[in-house]
Amino acid sequence: MQGNALRLVDCDRLAVRLGLTREMTLADARARIPGLVALEAEPLADREFLDGVAAFCDRFTPLVARDEPHGLMLDITGCAHLFGGEAEMLSLVRRVMDRLELGLRAAIAGTPDAARARSRFGPGADEVVPPGREEALLRSLPVAALDTDAGTVVALSRAGLKTLADLASRPSETLSARFGEALAVKLRRILGHEDRRITPLRPPPDCVVERHFAEPFADMASLEAVVVRLIGEAARVLEARGEGGRVFELGFFRSDGAVRRLAIETGRPSRDAGALLRLYRERIETLADPLDPGFGFDAIRLAVPLCEPLGTPQHSLDGRAVEEEAVADLVDRLVTRFGRDRVLRFAPQDTHHPVRAAKALSAAAPLPEAAWPEPEPEEPPARPLQLFEPPQPVEAVAEVPDGPPIRFRWRRLTHDVARAEGPERIAPEWWRAGGDEPVRDYYRVEDAQGRRFWLYRTGFYGAGGAPPRWFLHGLFA
């Protein structure tokens, strides 16, 4: 909707043939074609669909970029020979898109902008622009191929400049003086005078191994056999480079276009095919929605997006390294099964605030080197074993002004305090957000049954204002 009128965002081929155009108001279109079927535009859904197609095109090259709003740009440098040359590759793309019932206009050229212009304004058939012929072929395209706003196109044609050749024959200084530098750059790019790199949707991985199949297959046993072979191959590639992978990503390309990706992470760089295979099986087993082969997979790829140097391991005799390795393997398995944020280690923090004193970090990442303070010998624990977050409000009866509670009620039970120590005053950290909360006075108390609690009071008796409140913050063993 623009200017309070509903307008057509896009129309299909039939509608174009009937004379509808973009930007036409819906009322006009309805007047012309009473039986018009109009659907509300959903740019987000369109984009999602385009991303799906992009993921599908991942099978042709790892470098796929979106070309908004309807296009995809594939950098097939060095990939075409795998499909039998550029022309064969293009016809394969055509066949596959036909099978998915998607309309396609495609062209292959030396630079992204040339390919784009040729695919949109070229003759229509699939076209491979031979190297070196870009300029000759592209000069005949209309100025609309520059993809600038409508006003510029009108201005250009009023000046009698109809094709790119007309533009190219003018000195670029006058063009940029009249229409801006962007237009001149665009022209240079389309004519192949200037090359630009596309930004792929997914960064190219360090190491990729893949298998393509002439016939799609849906048998899970052979699928695993392929994965085993891919993992072995990737392990050999990594070993030759002296590297190990931290993340392994398996892509399953289904013949109907759906792509499923599964990632396996390891805590340390690894190229141990056996361990990786175990993690893969673990991953497959824990999938909430199992791998659905549909009509079969026609390509499987193992990418290693993150590699780190890994030397040949040297083993010492004391077995310490073997133990550490075994624990790291266990962590990898647990992380694969339960997720990164459920397998934790604790790191100390330099703060006196009880809640922030420890930070739970994912065990998948290496733990920062930091020592915990040695507990005071022969002293009872000063901090509780279990901490409530948020603290639990309790009703307490206490001696004024700063005595420990004598009796308190928590979870509908009254506890008579037999022993107590405190207060230990912990002030909020004023340099942080939320640092203006009241000071807390903590007490270690033990009730008549021998249970040990950590309670605190906020506020003071007799200071005016709101009466102090008591909270239970932790339990001691």
Add this chain to the structure above:
Amino acid sequence: MPPAASSVLSDLRRSLAEAALRAGPAAAGRVGLGAAEIDAALSGGLERAALHEVYAAGTAGLAAATGFALGLALRAARGEAQGEAQEGAAGSGRPILWVRQDFVDAETGRLHAPGLNELGLDPARLLLVRARDGEGVLRAGAEGARCPALGAVLIEPWGEPRAFDLTASRRLALAAEGSGVTTLLLRVAAAEMPSAARTRWQVRPLASRALEANAPGGPAFGLRLLRQRGGAAEREWRVEWNRDRCAFESRTPFDRSDRLLPRRTDVPPLSRPLVPLSGDGQAAAAGPDSGLRRTG
């Protein structure tokens, strides 16, 4: 040395170390609690390569049972080099895996690393897995019980999840026997049920030995050995956890300090002032000479 020979040597070392890892702890036999009387009754302690159960005595015993189980795990995870001769060095040892169901965190508070540190477990040695349900707890626990490099595995489901049946406990026990890892099943809010555990303990909190100025002392537990496979009938002990020695210590039932000294609430301490009038009218309600005020 030619590269091939060094790699062969390295492989040999590795397989030796792995063999030692597999054979080592299983041969080590028993884990003593550190208190002579209890160890004698258990003929040396708990079997290392086995499953043991710790039950909390009602909801009141939650924290105590957790503390006792942690003590057992610490005893089991001590490095072999530090036997009884080196009681002092409690800081180092093998890693401990703790598997906890989310609901336990909600009910009894989450594990607090500084508190673990205060009980003698260097939090860097702890690997915590938070599982959503009983099944996840069991799976992670079994995975850990099979890993011989761990010092101990603590499994803490909430209540009585369906997954924890006799078969599951047999599987855990078998995994523990195979790897030599002491596996502790901490049952909170659960009724006793049949299992393949070697021993079953019930833990309740015990009043601590008071320190100066009637401050609470270190952790103290009332233990009841409910079941011991092929062992004596039910027994009860009172123990304290000594973090510096990384050991439990017996307490005689008639220890003088054991008796509770209820605070005298009728007389306010001399140094304390009486209730100051704050103007909100509550002081009068609490009574001018009690020295007490009710809030909450």
